[in-house]
Amino acid sequence: MDKQTIYKSAADSILTANEELAVKVFSDAKSAGFDLLDLLGSGYGAGIQELGELFGKGRVFLPEVMMAAETMRKASELIEAELPPGTAAKKATIVIGTVAGDVHDIGKGIICALLKSNGYMVHDIGREVPAQVFIDKAEEVNADYIGSSALLTTTMPEQKKIEELLTKQGLRSKYKTLVGGAPVTKRWAQKIGADAYCENASELLAQLNEWQEVR
Amino acid sequence: MTGKELIFAAMRHEKTPAVPWVPFAGVHAGALKGYNGIEVLKDADKLYESLMEVHKLYQPHGMPITFDLQIEAEILGCDLLWQEYAPPSVKSHPYSEGQKLPCPCAIPNENAGRLPVVLEAMRRVKASVGETTALYGLICGPFTLASHLRGSNIFLDMIKDPEYVKRLVEFCAQVCIKISGMYIDAGMDVIAAVDPLVSQVSPAHIEEMLHDGFKAIFDYIRSKKVFSSFFVCGNATNQIEVMCRTNPDSISVDENVNMPKAKQITDKYNITIGGNIPLTTTMLLGTQQDNMKTVIDLLDSLDHHNLIISPGCDMPYDTPIENTVAAAQAVLNTDACRKIIENYEAPKSDIKIELPDYKSNKKVLIELFTLDSDVCAACTYMLRNVQDVYEEIKDIAEYVEYKYINRENIARTGAMGISNLPTMCLDGEIKWVSIIPDRETFISEIKKYAAKK
Numbered sequence: 001m002d003k004q005t006i007y008k009s010a011a012d013s014i015l016t017a018n019e020e021l022a023v024k025v026f027s028d029a030k031s032a033g034f035d036l037l038d039l040l041g042s043g044y045g046a047g048i049q050e051l052g053e054l055f056g057k058g059r060v061f062l063p064e065v066m067m068a069a070e071t072m073r074k075a076s077e078l079i080e081a082e083l084p085p086g087t088a089a090k091k092a093t094i095v096i097g098t099v100a101g102d103v104h105d106i107g108k109g110i111i112c113a114l115l116k117s118n119g120y121m122v123h124d125i126g127r128e129v130p131a132q133v134f135i136d137k138a139e140e141v142n143a144d145y146i147g148s149s150a151l152l153t154t155t156m157p158e159q160k161k162i163e164e165l166l167t168k169q170g171l172r173s174k175y176k177t178l179v180g181g182a183p184v185t186k187r188w189a190q191k192i193g194a195d196a197y198c199e200n201a202s203e204l205l206a207q208l209n210e211w212q213e214v215r
Numbered sequence: 216m217t218g219k220e221l222i223f224a225a226m227r228h229e230k231t232p233a234v235p236w237v238p239f240a241g242v243h244a245g246a247l248k249g250y251n252g253i254e255v256l257k258d259a260d261k262l263y264e265s266l267m268e269v270h271k272l273y274q275p276h277g278m279p280i281t282f283d284l285q286i287e288a289e290i291l292g293c294d295l296l297w298q299e300y301a302p303p304s305v306k307s308h309p310y311s312e313g314q315k316l317p318c319p320c321a322i323p324n325e326n327a328g329r330l331p332v333v334l335e336a337m338r339r340v341k342a343s344v345g346e347t348t349a350l351y352g353l354i355c356g357p358f359t360l361a362s363h364l365r366g367s368n369i370f371l372d373m374i375k376d377p378e379y380v381k382r383l384v385e386f387c388a389q390v391c392i393k394i395s396g397m398y399i400d401a402g403m404d405v406i407a408a409v410d411p412l413v414s415q416v417s418p419a420h421i422e423e424m425l426h427d428g429f430k431a432i433f434d435y436i437r438s439k440k441v442f443s444s445f446f447v448c449g450n451a452t453n454q455i456e457v458m459c460r461t462n463p464d465s466i467s468v469d470e471n472v473n474m475p476k477a478k479q480i481t482d483k484y485n486i487t488i489g490g491n492i493p494l495t496t497t498m499l500l501g502t503q504q505d506n507m508k509t510v511i512d513l514l515d516s517l518d519h520h521n522l523i524i525s526p527g528c529d530m531p532y533d534t535p536i537e538n539t540v541a542a543a544q545a546v547l548n549t550d551a552c553r554k555i556i557e558n559y560e561a562p563k564s565d566i567k568i569e570l571p572d573y574k575s576n577k578k579v580l581i582e583l584f585t586l587d588s589d590v591c592a593a594c595t596y597m598l599r600n601v602q603d604v605y606e607e608i609k610d611i612a613e614y615v616e617y618k619y620i621n622r623e624n625i626a627r628t629g630a631m632g633i634s635n636l637p638t639m640c641l642d643g644e645i646k647w648v649s650i651i652p653d654r655e656t657f658i659s660e661i662k663k664y665a666a667k668k
Contacts, residue, residue: 017374058453062415063370070371103296103306106367106415128296153499153531154301182449183495183531 001028007043010075014047017067022075036079041119044075048117052202055110062106069113076116090121091212095138096147097129098181099158104151107180111147111201118205131161138175145208147198150181159184160192167193176211178204218276219404222349225487225523226405226442226464234519236546237351237489238539240269241282241529242302247272251299252532256283259335266340270348272536273543274592277349277405280337282529284355284409287390288363290328291321300532308366314379317364317386322393330394334401341402349405351444352398356410357387357428373420380424388428392435399439406436407444407467411528414449414471418457429461437464444489448528452477459484469527470494475516482521489523492542499531503541503635504559507552510545536649537635540586540593548590551620555586558625566626573642579664581614582640584624584633588616593649594637600651601639604658611665 006029013022022044029039051068054060094115098108104127112124125137129148138146146166150156159179166172176195179188189197198204216224221235240247244265245255255262262281269278283302285295295303309315325334341350355363361383362369372380395406408429413421429445436443445463447454450471458466459481466481468474470493481488492498497509510524524546530539545552571580581601585594601614617624619636631640639647641664646652652660 058450061417061420063373063420064417066367066370067374101296101298101301103304106370109367152298152301152304153495153533154298183499185496187496187500 001032003034006032006034007039007046010039010043011047011050013075014044014068014071015051017064017071019071019074022071023078026075026078030082036082040076040079040117044072045117045119048072048114049202049205052110052114052200052205056200056202062110065110069110072113072117091119092144092208092215093121093123093141094145094147094208095123095125095134095141095143096149097125097134098127098149098151099155099162100128100130101158102149102151102155102181103127104149104181107151107201108149111149111180111204114201114205115208118209120208131158131165134162135165135169135171139171143175145178145211146175147178147180147204150179150184153183156181156184156188159188159194163193178207180204217347218274219345219347219349222277222405222523223442225521228485228487228521230520234514234546235276235523236274236543237277237279237349237523237525238269238273238275238543239279239282239526239529240266240273240539241279242300242532243530243534243539244269246532246534247536252301252303253297253299256281256302257329257332259332259339262332262336263339263343266336267343270340270344271596272593273539274547275348275543277351277523279351279353279407280340280403281333282353282409284353284359284411285363286329286333287323287355287360287387287394290323290330291317291360291364291390293363302529305363308362308364310364310383311366311368314365314372314376316379316382319386319389322390325397330397334397337398337401337403345402345404350403351405351407352395352401352403353407353409353446354391354394354398356408356413356445357384357391357432358416358425359410359412360387360390362412370416373416373424377420377424381427384425384428388431391428391432395432395436396439399436399441403441405442405444405465407446408432408463409446411446411448413447413454413458414451416454418454421454421457422460426457426461429458429463433461433463446528455480459486465489465523467491467523467525470496471527474513478517478522482518485521487521487523489525491527492525494527494529494531494534498526498534498538498542501538503535503537504556506538506541507545507556510542511549511552511556514546514549535635536593537637540591540637540649544586544591548587551587551590555619558619566623568623568627568630570627570630570643576642577668578610579608579612579661579668580642581612581661582631582643583614583616583637584628584631584640585616585618585637587618587620588637589618591637593651597637597639597647597651600654600657604654608658608661612661 179194186197242252247268292309294307296306442464444465446467465487467489588594588598
């Protein structure tokens, strides 16, 4: 089987959340001696990216995306198990979480799956995370980006607190910050001094990729 | 025609003489009386008191009693994260680790959880304003309730095990029906099934797994001779049509939905649509002018038949009162508000305003800057507050009202640096913006100013 067909099948396996196909593609690629890391990013990854775009356009919905993320997780596990430790070069590192007082995290889960499949090192610090913990984790893992999600108007101020603490601790220029969540707007991001507002997972990925290009 | 009759006419899809107005003041109701979200959602007295304030200030044709989608989930075993300035959130899901179905014996009775608080508030609000105002009982929709019980795994279940989802939603629909019955018995005129998660699943999945549950709820409500509504949050543009097929009397959508396009669909099914003043950008963070303009633009973009104007969803706790007052005015007195917006946008007036010489005035001067106390409830309330105590303070204070309807008063409002109405000033200092002080606070403040004379 040629490379193009294998890569297309990998993308299709994600788009259709077909785990059986994803495993078969992996076996075929391995037997054929393909670069498995490239298959992860440009094969399976292309599928999850397309799905993210379709989700952003309202063409597919949460159940399909969550199923695809599960298939993607399986493909990633298979490939990472084949790689010597430290082989997987990461584009950049992001710390991501839902802010204190907020227990909503479905959207964040989708973002994490999309970013991981696109080669980012993702540290998901969960939900109800105080502002300082975002910063502590970013310092600990030497992150490049900090992403926070707020699903309630009452928890949005915690995103502002992240900005304030970064400034107060002299770390503001070290990280780029991204904010999102249902009530969050571009205007809010500008008001608190965040670097970007992202409406959905695919916007966030596009923003990170754009920043990566100029790094 | 009373507000209630107006809502009923809209729900019956009759031509109405005006567009009905339904502000969704959930925990925000508490803000009007200084109570936090926990207090209004757990204490019937505080909830009732807050709702009376909503009624007084915002002049609703219809109003919800609570906007809390966690009441049912809490009864069924979910742990809640309580917050002072927002409704609680569900933080644990009893069936997150396994596909279980609740026992039919878990369907709540009137004494379960916080239902006694809600039912008492409903009965009291009904007795106070139910003759003229349509009262909305809000229930958590069956799909969102199912997700509260199962957690986000329910989205995977929709693909892996649709039969399980159907059975869980069927149970939740039975809960909805039982609670709807209680709310109807407590005097509610409209039962709204609020199901934000419907916007997250495909129309095909809604038809396959959710349709029957919703239809059973709306059929039941109709059989009890009251009206139904289907509230959704998020970008539900793709789901409006299948929502219509569940046959509610009305649908309510948030700011993510293009109302004119959505209305084309709801009109096809002869269903009334409500919405969709943006919550954050306009109601919470916007100005009074933004709110008037948004509502007027909304009204101008839509055919007024089968239409209700309301916020996109539950109003944030801290929504400035003056913003909701402005939205209310724009629905209730649209033409007057057009004029006000023109005034706001007009070039600065060349009228020279001579401000009073507060220092040499022997009495404290109370200046009331209002939109127009003849039509704006909050303005009337502020004026009456002064009039009610005037006998007691007339030896030390005098008052004057400036309505924002003539060029001189508009210029005076600008000269005083006032940007929101109604505002009350004492001796030239802005003291209260939209908030009407209680009698004791007001008199005490007047006396303080008088003592400085």
